[in-house]
Amino acid sequence: MLAKLTKISTAVAMGATMIAGAISAPAMAADKATLTLVSELKPAWVRNFNPLTVTSRLATTNQFIYEPLLIVNEIKGGAVEYRLANKHYFSDDLKTVFFELKKDVKWSDGQAFNADDVVYSLGLAAAGGAFDVAGIGSKIAGVKKVDDFKVAVELSEVNTGVVSEIVRAPIVAEHIFSKQADLATFANENPVGTGPFTEVDTFTPQLYVQCRNPNYYENDKLAVDCIKMPQLANNDQLLAAAIKGDLDWTSAFIPDIDRVLVSQNKHYHYWFPAAGSASFMLNFKTPNKDNAKAFNDVNFRRAFSMALDRQAIVDIAGYGYWSVNEYPDALGDQFKAWANPDVSAKYGKYSKFNIEGAKALLKEAGYKDVDGDGFVENKDGSKIEFKILVPNGWSDFVNTVQIGVEGLQEVGINASVSTPEFSILNEKVMAADFDAQFSNYFAGPDPYMYYNTAFHSEQMDKARFGGHHNVDKELDKLIDGFNKTGDQDEKLKIVYQIQEKIGSNQTTMAAMSTNYNYQYNTKRFTGWFNESNPQARPVVWPDTPERLLHVLNLKPVK
Amino acid sequence: MGFILRRLVFYFGAFLVAVVINFFLPRMMPGDPVDAMLAQGARFTAEQIANLRLTFGVDQPLYEQFFTYLGDVFTLQLGNSTFFSNMPVSEVLANAFGWTLFLTGTATILAFMFGATLGILAAWYRGGKFDSLASPLSLVLQATPQLVFGIVVLFSLGVTWDLIPISYAYDPELTPDYTSWEFIKNVLHHAVGPIFCIFIVQLGGFLVPMRNNMINLLNEDYITMGKAKGLSNIRVMLNYGARNAILPSVTALSMALGFVVGGALVVEVIFNYQGLGSVLYNAIINRDYQLIQGQLLIMTVFMLAFNFLADVLYVFLDPRLRKGGK
Numbered sequence: 001m002l003a004k005l006t007k008i009s010t011a012v013a014m015g016a017t018m019i020a021g022a023i024s025a026p027a028m029a030a031d032k033a034t035l036t037l038v039s040e041l042k043p044a045w046v047r048n049f050n051p052l053t054v055t056s057r058l059a060t061t062n063q064f065i066y067e068p069l070l071i072v073n074e075i076k077g078g079a080v081e082y083r084l085a086n087k088h089y090f091s092d093d094l095k096t097v098f099f100e101l102k103k104d105v106k107w108s109d110g111q112a113f114n115a116d117d118v119v120y121s122l123g124l125a126a127a128g129g130a131f132d133v134a135g136i137g138s139k140i141a142g143v144k145k146v147d148d149f150k151v152a153v154e155l156s157e158v159n160t161g162v163v164s165e166i167v168r169a170p171i172v173a174e175h176i177f178s179k180q181a182d183l184a185t186f187a188n189e190n191p192v193g194t195g196p197f198t199e200v201d202t203f204t205p206q207l208y209v210q211c212r213n214p215n216y217y218e219n220d221k222l223a224v225d226c227i228k229m230p231q232l233a234n235n236d237q238l239l240a241a242a243i244k245g246d247l248d249w250t251s252a253f254i255p256d257i258d259r260v261l262v263s264q265n266k267h268y269h270y271w272f273p274a275a276g277s278a279s280f281m282l283n284f285k286t287p288n289k290d291n292a293k294a295f296n297d298v299n300f301r302r303a304f305s306m307a308l309d310r311q312a313i314v315d316i317a318g319y320g321y322w323s324v325n326e327y328p329d330a331l332g333d334q335f336k337a338w339a340n341p342d343v344s345a346k347y348g349k350y351s352k353f354n355i356e357g358a359k360a361l362l363k364e365a366g367y368k369d370v371d372g373d374g375f376v377e378n379k380d381g382s383k384i385e386f387k388i389l390v391p392n393g394w395s396d397f398v399n400t401v402q403i404g405v406e407g408l409q410e411v412g413i414n415a416s417v418s419t420p421e422f423s424i425l426n427e428k429v430m431a432a433d434f435d436a437q438f439s440n441y442f443a444g445p446d447p448y449m450y451y452n453t454a455f456h457s458e459q460m461d462k463a464r465f466g467g468h469h470n471v472d473k474e475l476d477k478l479i480d481g482f483n484k485t486g487d488q489d490e491k492l493k494i495v496y497q498i499q500e501k502i503g504s505n506q507t508t509m510a511a512m513s514t515n516y517n518y519q520y521n522t523k524r525f526t527g528w529f530n531e532s533n534p535q536a537r538p539v540v541w542p543d544t545p546e547r548l549l550h551v552l553n554l555k556p557v558k
Numbered sequence: 559m560g561f562i563l564r565r566l567v568f569y570f571g572a573f574l575v576a577v578v579i580n581f582f583l584p585r586m587m588p589g590d591p592v593d594a595m596l597a598q599g600a601r602f603t604a605e606q607i608a609n610l611r612l613t614f615g616v617d618q619p620l621y622e623q624f625f626t627y628l629g630d631v632f633t634l635q636l637g638n639s640t641f642f643s644n645m646p647v648s649e650v651l652a653n654a655f656g657w658t659l660f661l662t663g664t665a666t667i668l669a670f671m672f673g674a675t676l677g678i679l680a681a682w683y684r685g686g687k688f689d690s691l692a693s694p695l696s697l698v699l700q701a702t703p704q705l706v707f708g709i710v711v712l713f714s715l716g717v718t719w720d721l722i723p724i725s726y727a728y729d730p731e732l733t734p735d736y737t738s739w740e741f742i743k744n745v746l747h748h749a750v751g752p753i754f755c756i757f758i759v760q761l762g763g764f765l766v767p768m769r770n771n772m773i774n775l776l777n778e779d780y781i782t783m784g785k786a787k788g789l790s791n792i793r794v795m796l797n798y799g800a801r802n803a804i805l806p807s808v809t810a811l812s813m814a815l816g817f818v819v820g821g822a823l824v825v826e827v828i829f830n831y832q833g834l835g836s837v838l839y840n841a842i843i844n845r846d847y848q849l850i851q852g853q854l855l856i857m858t859v860f861m862l863a864f865n866f867l868a869d870v871l872y873v874f875l876d877p878r879l880r881k882g883g884k
Contacts, residue, residue, distance in 0.1 A: 043840045044653075044832060046643035054610065055595070056643035130613045135606030184613070185644070205653070205832065206730030230730060233830040233840075236709070240717050240724045391597065422597030423589025442601050462604040543601050 032225040033556035034209070035525060037249040039540045039547075043233050044205040050188040051170035052124065052131045052177075057188075059541070060210060060229060062170055063548040065193035069099055069118070069171060071545045072164040073536050075273060077337060078445030080163075081536075081549060084113065084171060084194060090486055094158045097166065101149040106215040107173050108191075108198035115145045120174035122153060122166070124183075131183060134168040161448050161483040168545070196222050196551065206231045223555045224525070242268065248521045251539045253396075256319055257519070267523035271530040271538055272321045272515035276443040276450065277332035278397070279325075279508040280304065280388065280404060285432040285469040290382040295435075298506055299365035302350040305509040306358035307407040314512050317399035322512040326351040328503030330454075330510030335447045340496040343503040351510060358411040367412075375414035386435035387418035389425050400511060401438045429467040430460070437467050440514055446491070451479050451498055455507065468507050475501050527554045565869050569862050576858040581627050584842075584850040590616045591640045594845045614640055616847075627851065636855070637848035641840055647852035650837060655819075657727050658833035661749060661826070662818045665756035670811045672757075673764025677807075678800045680765065681772030682791075693769060700762030708755050708828035715751060722751040725830040752829045756822050760814070764807060771803040819860045 040059035048056045051066050062068075069085040072078050080088070087100040105113040128137025139162055141154040155162060173192050180186040191198055196218070197210035211226040212219070230246065232238045238252045243264045254261055262268050282295040282304065294300040310324040325332050328347040331339055349357070367376040367384075377383055390401045401417045408415040415436065420428070428434040441450050453465040456479050460466035478498050482491055502508070518538040520528040529538040529550055536546035589597070592610045596602065602610065611617045630637055636647035676696075680689040699707075716724040728734065728745045735741045775781065776799055784794040823835035830836070834853065841849035 043830075043836055044642060046645050048643045053613075053644065054606075055591075055613065055640060058643075128609070130609055132609055133606070135603045135609060137609075138605060187644075204730055204733075206726050230725075231830075232725065233827065233836065236712070236828065237725055237830050240712060243717055244720070244724075421588050423593035426593060426596065427588075459604070 032211070033223060033525075034226040034228050035224045035248050035551070035554065036228045036230065036246060037540050038232055038238055038247060038252070039229070039542055041232055041234055041238065043231075045203070045208050045229070045231050046205070047189045047200075047203050047208075048187045049191040049200075050183070050186050051172060052133060052183055053186075054133050058208070058229075060197070060227065061191070062542055063195060063545055064197045064210060064227065064551070065191045065195045066170045066172060067194045067548065068167045068545055069101075070163075070167050071536075071549060072167065072445045073546060073549075074443070074445045075534060075537050075546075078164070083548070084118075088163060090160065094160060094484075094486055095155050097153045097155065097163060098146070099151045099153070101151070102217065103149055105194055105217045107175075108193050108213040108215050109173075110215055111173070111175060111192075113173075113194055114148045115151050116148075117174045118151045118171055119143050119145045120178060121171045122151070122169055125166075125169040133170065134165060136162070136165050136169060139165070159483045160486045161444075161446065164445050195548070196224075197227050201226060218552065221552050224551055227551070242519065242521075245521065245523065248524055249540050250519045251517045251541050252519065253517050254519070257321075261519070265521075267521045268519060269522060269528070269530065270517075270519045272517065273534065273537065274323055274333045274513045275516045276334070276441045277325050277327075277330045277510060277513045278400070278438065278440040279330045279454075279510045280308070280401075280436065280438050281468040281508050282386075282436050283429075283432055283434055283467060283469055286386075286435050287433060288386070288435060290378060291384055291386050291435050293378050293380075293382065294367070294384045297365065298504075299361055300367070301506040301509065303358040303361045303365075303367075303411060304408065304413065305350050305506060306352065306354045306361065307411045307413065308404050308509060308511055309353045309407050310511060311353065313400050313403050317396050317403055318512060318515075319396075321515045321517075323515075325510040325512045327510055328506065329499045330441075330502075330508055331447060331450070331499070332443075332510075332513035334443055334513060335450075338447050338492065338495050340499040340503075343496075343499040347503040347506070350506060353407070355407065355410055362412060369412060373414075374412065375409075376412040383414075385414040387416050389418050389420060389428065389434055389437040391422040391425050392419040393422075397438055397440070404438070404511065426464050429464040430462065432460075432467075432469045434467075437464070438511070439464050439467060441465055447495055448479070448482050451482070451495075455479065455498075455502060470505070470507050472501065472505075522557070524557055525554045526557055529553070562870060565866060569866055573858065573862060576862075577628070577631055577855070580851050580854040580858065581624055583854070584845070584847050585620065587842075587845065589845055590614070591845045591847075592616070594843065631855065636852035639841070639846055639849045641844040641846040641849065647848050650849060651834065651852055651856060654832055654834045654837045657831065658822070658826070658835065659818060661752055661831060661833055662756060662822050664749070665753045665822070666760060666811070666814050666818065668753070669757045669760035670764050670807070670814075673761045674768045674800075674804060674807055676761075677765040677768025678772055678795060678803070680769045681776065681803075682795050682799070684769075684773055689769075693766060696762030696765045698762075699758050700760075700766075702759065704755060704759050704822075704824040705828070707758060708752075708825050711751055711755055712828055723748045724751075727832050748831075752822070752825045752831050755825045755828075763814075764810065767810065768803060768807050771806055772799055775799050775803050819857050 048058060049061045049065055050057050051061045067083045070083055070088065071081040073081055084101060084105055085099045086102050089098055101115060101118065107113055122143040124131045125134055125136050126140040126143055139156055139159060141156045144152045146152050153166060176192050177183065190200060193213065196213055196216050198213040199211045201209040201211045207230050209226050209228045216222060232241060235252055238250060239254055239261065241247050242250060242261055245265055245267060257270055282301060284296055286292050286295060310326065314320060314322045314324050323333055326348060327339060328343055328351050362376055366379040369375060370377045370381050388401050388405065390397045398417065398419055405415050405417055429437055441454055443450050453459050453463060455466065455475055457471040457476050460469050475498065478494055482494050485491060516537055516539050529535050536549050537544050538550060540547050591614050592607055638644050639647050639650050642650050676692055680692050683689055712724055715721045726748055728741065728748050732741055732744055781794060781798050784798045819834060823839050826833045826835035827839050838853050841853065
């Protein structure tokens with residue numbers, strides 16, 4: 001028996017070795033320009049193109065099948081690129097937004113697109129709950145059809161920044177969706193959309209292909225015939241496939257990309273535009289009474305900020321992909337145009353790496369090493385000792401905090417790194433039950449989202465971004481005021497005041513601006529967005545509506 | 559018969575305990591499916607997060623979720639997976655089961671055959687060149703983490719030399735057709751890397767015990783007698799030595815096969831192989847409670863069933879048990 005099994009297994013092993021390298025996949029229809037992209041990492045594809053099921057729908061559903069009303073181009077300061085709409089404006093009292101729709105748009109099944117579709121779709125969002133995937137239910141009071149190609153969205157309160165949020169609600173076909181018994185379980189396997197790639201050509205758990213919408217309203221501009229999505233489970237898989245040259249468009253984090261990828265495949269290029277900033281924070285409401293004394297002292301926070309070697313953080317922890325952030329309010333290069341030069345002039349010196357300056361400032365403010373352990377104590381002799389939280393597994397951020405801690409210890413601040421699991425960190429930070437943390441921020445088309453999530457007192461128990469827990473009601477009022485006006489100069493004035501408040505208080509300690517990850521392959525396509533063609537954020541992940549503009553810009557290499 | 563009945567009652571009790579643990583264990587991990595999405599960098603507003611919790615049903619009180627779960631278990635419903643796009647858990651597991659059985663089963667049986675054979679040789683020529691090379695080497699391989707081995711194989715054989723595929727159980731552009739030789743060849747080709755990695759690590763686990771058992775036996779009188787009778791070395795080695803020495807290894811093999819339903823987590827994840835290991839990994843990372851529960855339940859059932867089977871076999875092998883210890 002044993003001998004027989006051995007023979008069989010040897011035959012199997014030999015067979016396998018012989019096949020090795022002999023098989024190549026049958027080529028796709030050669031005459032079609034097919035773009036291979038990775039817009040999510042998943043263990044298997046499950047056929048679901050219902051954009052109302054955020055966790056089930058495939059990542060190529062929005063934009064590629066369901067076009068938005070318009071795209072807010074974040075890299076161009078929030079410039080509007082119209083899609084299904086061709087105009088939008090506020091009523092005089094700023095309580096209603098009107099969208100005028102394009103008249104030549106058809107659904108991929110040939111039916112005309114009109115205001116009924118938009119009223120139905122935004123109505124789902126306005127109702128709130130599970131189908132409000134953009135999370136705008138509380139901001140919208142009602143949606144009304146003005147005529148066949150004009151829709152009025154009534155707001156619950158004046159909010160001039162709401163358009164960028166409204167347009168994230170998917171616009172679906174009323175004649176399909178309204179007939180479904182249960183939208184939560186509707187898998188929409190054969191989608192009818194307004195976007196460029198509505199026809200599902202191939203679908204297996206490991207690969208799916210979406211091809212050109214025969215009724216697409218911009219078919220004359222579209223040079224890509226099909227998009228192909230190979231299933232990849234993790235970053236290592238993605239990297240291996242990229243080196244082989246199988247992928248055209250990706251947005252993965254690849255450490256040391258020049259050596260690891262670009263030197264292996266000459267067709268591969270990358271561009272890392274600046275993204276949201278990231279800061280250290282001390283918890284003003286820490287339960288540790290002794291630490292609280294130091295944390296609530298602006299001089300201590302300034303010394304902390306001066307101890308951070310931002311260039312080393314960018315070069316080492318960030319592989320040079322990030323940029324140094326020396327803005328006193330951590331605004332970052334992304335919003336350079338909004339920066340108040342006075343604030344930088346007054347407080348900028350506290351955001352520059354300066355070990356001696358930090359030591360001098362601590363000394364001047366009365367912090368001394370009383371017990372001779374090499375670390376300073378409070379004026380009353382009580383100990384200052386704390387851990388900086390950073391999520392487990394976020395290796396670039398963990399390294400950032402490590403570099404920060406080295407500087408802090410050098411100036412005599414007894415800080416160390418702690419890496420709890422994300423959800424534990426999240427709970428502790430929201431409940432103010434911790435000493436210090438390091439956090440990134442998400443940015444929108446203007447600085448509002450950053451200021452609101454990072455500094456508004458109402459947001460501090462809702463996310464980790466406001467982890468300093470410093471409540472300033474005047475600052476709240478300024479932030480609220482930003483979206484109460486439609487006047488750009490007025491907005492700038494408000495932002496200047498916000499910066500003065502945050503900068504003078506050194507509420508957070510900025511470290512760097514992070515980057516968007518984006519890699520592209522020039523072997524099969526040209527027209528990629530990059531430094532010399534910076535038309536929009538180049539990322540292919542589904543939370544980047546600009547990817548639609550990107551795909552329309554690509555041309556196959558002849 | 560009384561013995562088997564008592565065992566059955568015991569196993570039913572063990573099953574009930576496992577059912578309760580299977581519910582609470584995943585929920586004792588910090589966070590929920592929404593946190594898992596945030597941890598992976600998803601960009602949601604506070605309002606979106608609240609809506610998502612509603613969709614997942616994780617905002618319901620724990621006891622309510624528990625009773626729903628109990629009802630589901632006894633009506634044989636495993637629920638729907640949150641991470642695998644709302645697919646029924648039974649379907650997710652059924653899809654993965656065959657691949658894992660093929661992958662780990664083949665690797666385990668190969669490792670057993672090679673390990674046992676090499677172990678016999680190492681024992682027979684103990685102290686010789688082969689033994690002093692193979693035995694320590696297999697221990698080293700066994701101690702090497704599968705992660706290291708898998709990554710090295712993936713990037714050397716898969717990327718640098720381009721000999722084996724780096725992903726999937728078969729080429730995604732092929733239509734599965736188990737009667738076509740082309741397709742079977744493709745499946746085998748994709749299995750070479752992962753099977754090799756599991757095989758190498760398991761090899762030592764069979765080689766070393768086999769060698770040690772065999773060495774003990776080689777001092778027995780009947781071996782000396784066999785040799786004295788003038789039998790060929792091969793005959794003494796295989797029929798007198800190995801046949802007796804292999805019994806404990808067979809037990810080890812059946813245990814290893816029992817663990818097959820757990821999947822080869824690390825190797826499957828590295829090679830993006832669609833087996834139970836990568837399902838479980840993704841379920842845990844993404845806090846997919848229904849899926850973790852379902853898979854743990856199946857593993858429980860398998861383990862209990864294998865144990866029960868062993869118990870029944872013992873009754874037939876050991877007469878004392880039949881008399882119930884009287």
